[in-house]
Amino acid sequence: MLQFNDFILHYGYFAVYFFLALGIFGLPLPDELVVAFIGHLTSTGTLNFPAALIITILGVMTGTVFTYALGRNIGKPMLIKYGKWVRLSPTRLRRVDRWFEKYGPWAVTLGYFVPGMRHIICYLSGSAGMGMRRYMVFAAIGTGVSTVICLSIGYWIIFPF
Numbered sequence: 001m002l003q004f005n006d007f008i009l010h011y012g013y014f015a016v017y018f019f020l021a022l023g024i025f026g027l028p029l030p031d032e033l034v035v036a037f038i039g040h041l042t043s044t045g046t047l048n049f050p051a052a053l054i055i056t057i058l059g060v061m062t063g064t065v066f067t068y069a070l071g072r073n074i075g076k077p078m079l080i081k082y083g084k085w086v087r088l089s090p091t092r093l094r095r096v097d098r099w100f101e102k103y104g105p106w107a108v109t110l111g112y113f114v115p116g117m118r119h120i121i122c123y124l125s126g127s128a129g130m131g132m133r134r135y136m137v138f139a140a141i142g143t144g145v146s147t148v149i150c151l152s153i154g155y156w157i158i159f160p161f
Contacts, residue, residue, distance in 0.1 A: 004034075008041065013055045016047070020059025021066075031060060032115055032150050039154020053151060060143045064122045068135055071126025079127055100128035105138040112142030 008015045016038055023031040035056055042049040079093055088096075100107070104125060111121035125135050 004037070008038070009046065012047070013051060016052065016055050017059040017062070020056055021062040023060065023063055030115060031118075032146075035060075035147060035150035036154035036157070039151035039156075040158070041154075042151065043155045043158075049151070049155070053147060056147050056151065057140075057143050060147065061139065064118065064139050064143070065136075067119065067122035068126040068132070068139075071123035072129075072132075073126070075123060075127025076129075096124065097128050100124065100130060104128060104130050105134060108135060108138040109142040112139075112146040118142070 004019075008019075011018075016034075019034050020031060023034060038047060038052050038056060039049075041047045042052050079088055080090070083089070083093060108121055108125055108130075111117040122139070
């Protein structure tokens with residue numbers, strides 16, 4: 001974590017954006033931990049809270065839109081071809097599509113509050129054919145609220161490093 005701290009201190013908001021855009025893949029650390037640490041840096045005056053909030057939301061949204069696009073462009077054919085290896089039969093895929101039509105938007109929003117879930121939900125949103133505009137609205141709500149919560153937790157809790 002010390003190297004991560006040095007990278008953020010050296011490259012500032014660019015590093016915040018970069019790490020969170022890659023965070024959708026779980027790199028280099030889970031998003032929740034990165035955002036909480038950024039909140040800590042705002043409490044020390046190293047970063048500005050409003051600027052960190054905006055850059056964090058932009059970084060997370062970049063990663064989620066990329067994952068959505070992967071799901072939208074290659075998701076369905078890949079799930080059809082390789083789904084049998086993870087017990088996703090054509091019948092189950094149709095069930096997932098119907099479920100996503102009914103609950104997908106709220107699953108996108110609430111997925112931001114379950115570590116690891118947003119990675120799957122973004123991909124499935126694209127592969128299920130959810131419209132981009134609809135996806136963006138619900139992803140922005142989830143991103144905004146979860147970012148404020150994680151930044152605030154980091155702001156008020158002192159990291160021991």
